[in-house]
Amino acid sequence: MTTSMSTEPTPRYQEIAEYLRRLIAASQPGDRLPSEAELCDRFGVSRMTVRQALSVLANEHLLIRRRGEGTFAAPRVVARLLGSPLSFTESMRRRGLRASSRLLHAGWIEPSVEDRAALHLPLGSRAVVVERLRLADERPMAIERVVTPPSCAGILDQDLEHGSLHDAFERLGRIPTRAQARVSARRATDIERRLLGLDPDGVLLSERRTIDDQEGTPIEHTETLYAAERYEFEAVLQRGADAELT
Amino acid sequence: MTTSMSTEPTPRYQEIAEYLRRLIAASQPGDRLPSEAELCDRFGVSRMTVRQALSVLANEHLLIRRRGEGTFAAPRVVARLLGSPLSFTESMRRRGLRASSRLLHAGWIEPSVEDRAALHLPLGSRAVVVERLRLADERPMAIERVVTPPSCAGILDQDLEHGSLHDAFERLGRIPTRAQARVSARRATDIERRLLGLDPDGVLLSERRTIDDQEGTPIEHTETLYAAERYEFEAVLQRGADAELT
DNA sequence: GGGCAGAAGATGTCTAGACAGGTCTGTCAT
DNA sequence: ATGACAGACCTGTCTAGACATCTTCTGCCC
Numbered sequence: 337m338t339t340s341m342s343t344e345p346t347p348r349y350q351e352i353a354e355y356l357r358r359l360i361a362a363s364q365p366g367d368r369l370p371s372e373a374e375l376c377d378r379f380g381v382s383r384m385t386v387r388q389a390l391s392v393l394a395n396e397h398l399l400i401r402r403r404g405e406g407t408f409a410a411p412r413v414v415a416r417l418l419g420s421p422l423s424f425t426e427s428m429r430r431r432g433l434r435a436s437s438r439l440l441h442a443g444w445i446e447p448s449v450e451d452r453a454a455l456h457l458p459l460g461s462r463a464v465v466v467e468r469l470r471l472a473d474e475r476p477m478a479i480e481r482v483v484t485p486p487s488c489a490g491i492l493d494q495d496l497e498h499g500s501l502h503d504a505f506e507r508l509g510r511i512p513t514r515a516q517a518r519v520s521a522r523r524a525t526d527i528e529r530r531l532l533g534l535d536p537d538g539v540l541l542s543e544r545r546t547i548d549d550q551e552g553t554p555i556e557h558t559e560t561l562y563a564a565e566r567y568e569f570e571a572v573l574q575r576g577a578d579a580e581l582t
Numbered sequence: 583m584t585t586s587m588s589t590e591p592t593p594r595y596q597e598i599a600e601y602l603r604r605l606i607a608a609s610q611p612g613d614r615l616p617s618e619a620e621l622c623d624r625f626g627v628s629r630m631t632v633r634q635a636l637s638v639l640a641n642e643h644l645l646i647r648r649r650g651e652g653t654f655a656a657p658r659v660v661a662r663l664l665g666s667p668l669s670f671t672e673s674m675r676r677r678g679l680r681a682s683s684r685l686l687h688a689g690w691i692e693p694s695v696e697d698r699a700a701l702h703l704p705l706g707s708r709a710v711v712v713e714r715l716r717l718a719d720e721r722p723m724a725i726e727r728v729v730t731p732p733s734c735a736g737i738l739d740q741d742l743e744h745g746s747l748h749d750a751f752e753r754l755g756r757i758p759t760r761a762q763a764r765v766s767a768r769r770a771t772d773i774e775r776r777l778l779g780l781d782p783d784g785v786l787l788s789e790r791r792t793i794d795d796q797e798g799t800p801i802e803h804t805e806t807l808y809a810a811e812r813y814e815f816e817a818v819l820q821r822g823a824d825a826e827l828t
Numbered sequence: 829g830g831g832c833a834g835a836a837g838a839t840g841t842c843t844a845g846a847c848a849g850g851t852c853t854g855t856c857a858t
Numbered sequence: 859a860t861g862a863c864a865g866a867c868c869t870g871t872c873t874a875g876a877c878a879t880c881t882t883c884t885g886c887c888c
Contacts, residue, residue, distance in 0.1 A: 345878095347841060371868060382843045384630070387869090395641050400699055403869045404850030517817040521767035521787045521810035539785050541767045564767035571763045571817065593871060617838060628873045633839090649839045650880030705851070 348381050352389035355379075360398050361432030361473075363409040369399060371406055396430060397570070424470055424478075425500060433472040439496050440467040440479075444489075451483045454546045454557035464489050466496055469531055470560075476532045478562040488555055505556070510549040512556070517545035519569060524561075532563045539564040594627050598635035600797060601625075606644050609655040615645060617652055638798070642760065670716050670724070670806070671746045679718040685742050686713040686725075697729045700792045700803035710735050712742055715777055716806075722778045724808040734801055751802070756795040758802070763791035765815060770807075778809045785810040 352375060359369060370378070375386040390407060393399045401407045428435035447455070447463040457463060463483050470478040482501060484491065494504040502512055524538040532538070540561045547556040598621060605615060616624070621632040636653060639645045647653045674681035693701070693709040703709060709729050716724040728747060730737060740750040748758050770784040778784070787808040795801045 345841095349841080373868080382845085384844090385842060388841085390869095391637070401869065402699065402851085404705075404852080404867085406851095406868060515817075517815075519765055519787070519815040519817070520813075521785045523769075523783055523785055537769055539767045539769055541765070567766075569765040571761075571765070595871080619838080628875085630874090631872060634871085636839095647839065648881085650837085650882080652838060652881095704849095 348379065349385050349388040349392070352379055352381070352386060353392050356389065356393055357398065357430065357432035359432075360393070360409045365409055367409045369407045369409060398431065428472045428477075431472075436471045436474070437497055438469040438471065440469055442466045442492055442496060445483070447483060451557055455483065455485045455554045457485060462486060464492060466491065466501070468496065475566075476563065477567060478560050479528060479531055480558065480560045482556055482558045484556050485554070501556075505549070510553075510555050512547045513550045514548040514552070515545050517543055519543050521564065528561060532561075534563055534565070541567060541569070543569070594625065595631050595634040595638070596798070598625055598627070598632060599638050602635065602639055603644065603796075603798075606639070606655045611655050613655045615653045615655060670726070671748075674718045674723075682717045682720070683743055684715040684717065686715055688712045688738055688742060691729070693729060697803050701729065701731045701800045703731060708732060710738060712737065712747070714742065721812070722809065723813055724806050725774060725777055726804060726806045728802055728804045730802050731800070747802075751795070756799075756801050758793045759796045760794045760798070761791050763789055765789050767810065774807060778807075780809055780811070787813060787815070789815075 356369065363369070372383055372386050372390070375381075375389075376383055379386070390399065390401065394401055397410050399407055399410050425435040443465065444462050445465045447457055447461070451457070451463060452459070452461070455463065463485060466480075466482045466484075468480045468482075469476055470480055488505065488508060488510065490508045491501065491504045494501075494507070496504075505512055520542050522540055522542065524532065524534050524540045528534070528540060529536070529538050541564045543558075543560045543562070545556075545558050545560075546554055547558070549555045602615065609615070618629055618632050618636070621627075621635075622629055625632070636645070636647065640647055643656050645653055646656050671681040689711065690708050691711045693703055693707070697703070697709060698705070698707070701709065709731060712726075712728045712730075714726050714728075715722055716726050734751065734754060734756065736754045737747065737750045740747075740753070742750075751758055766788050768786055768788060770778065770780055770786045774780070774786060775782070775784050787810045789804075789806045789808070791802075791804050791806075792800055793802040793804070
């Protein structure tokens with residue numbers, strides 16, 4: 337049994353994980369997923385290989401395993417690690433969804449007081465704004481408004497419909513290094529409801545964050561308004577040997 | 583009868599993980615850890631068992647594995663929330679507010695499916711619940727519902743009106759060490775509105791979290807409902823050498 | 829000394845089983 | 859009807875290997 341796949345072989349467990357991601361994306365939360373034995377048969381692999389795929393997805397909270405019962409699609413859409421460098425695109429892909437954007441507006445503005453403070457802009461300075469509607473499988477997930485200082489105006493020349501904004505920053509030599517975020521919630525306005533396709537009781541999760549580059553210079557002040565009924569934040573906290581305060 | 587979490591012995595891979603946790607705690611970030619082969623010898627188990635222990639810790643970002651090189655203590659924590667959700671009391675104190683509680687309910691319950699999964703409870707096991715209204719300078723801020731396993735029932739004997747629940751855990755020898763949290767938002771119900779003193783459009787920030795003790799055993803599964811108009815989460819992320827998560 | 833090939837050592841992927849323990853269902857005896 | 863129990867099914871834990879791939883070190887040759 338020579339396994340002679342020498343041309344960049346994707347591990348079997350990743351194939352199985354991909355299959356399950358799609359299955360979960362097409363399932364209702366709580367739906368039963370194939371048992372380990374069924375997956376062994378379907379993919380012709382041993383049980384440990386199937387279990388490796390399942391443990392990857394369990395760690396991402398995409399499925400829940402209950403001994404004696406079975407494996408089930410995880411409740412709800414969990415989105416992104418709070419403050420994580422994971423892009424919107426990448427976190428959607430892990431959930432078997434295809435991310436895209438619709439550019440709402442891009443150009444120069446007079447920054448608000450909050451924008452100025454976050455980006456350390458002098459009074460009278462202008463700023464660059466990019467507003468996009470973020471979609472997952474064509475379904476609106478969030479409204480994003482990014483404000484950057486004049487020194488980053490180069491991003492206006494990049495592909496804002498398909499590319500990642502963070503990649504655009506890196507091409508300009510500015511590496512996103514440190515982020516501060518604040519998360520709050522409020523009811524949606526009429527305009528926001530229409531853009532996101534929410535019902536009249538629609539609630540928004542707001543993430544306002546500031547990102548610094550490798551030199552500690554602020555390069556981005558962003559507010560992202562997520563449809564709360566379809567999006568959650570996730571955070572992992574480790575209490576280390578440091579009770580360090582601010 | 584308090585008891586009995588389970589009659590089964592601790593799995594070998596958890597023993598090994600515990601050994602490694604202590605080793606990592608005593609190491610500098612980047613230090614080399616024992617190789618898989620060394621761990622196999624030391625504990626007299628097969629390689630897959632050692633790998634299971636290692637993958638648990640890798641998922642917690644406590645160590646980093648590099649193919650061909652070895653396994654190393656992880657370089658620092660990836661993300662930390664300020665005003666840490668590890669303790670309401672502590673986060674209020676940092677904001678210069680005095681935290682207090684009004685006990686709504688405390689006792690034994692039949693845990694929900696989600697509670698059971700989060701706390702690794704067997705079917706039929708009961709659980710302890712504590713529901714409190716959390717106040718900051720006498721102003722209602724959040725409704726908190728804590729579910730803990732029978733092994734932590736001792737917290738029922740503690741002062742739940744004034745003391746910190748986490749201090750109570752530590753007095754039981756269970757040190758809250760790691761937390762996973764998910765943050766979402768929704769409208770408040772009538773009861774919640776009344777408890778928190780919200781207006782009819784009131785929105786809640788919901789934080790559902792699970793906390794593990796120093797041995798990785800879940801000790802708390804909590805949902806906290808914050809008055810969104812008076813509360814925000816803050817997070818700070820420092821990007822280290824974490825280009826390789828997954 | 830410099831360069832290169834190979835050995836050694838490390839993790840990654842995978843097999844084909846085994847037994848244990850939790851959950852559910854249907855049947856049989858009460 | 860109801861309760862007890864057996865069996866089917868499912869995930870959890872673990873073994874004792876195998877080959878692949880990647881990195882680093884070593885020693886030989888030029």
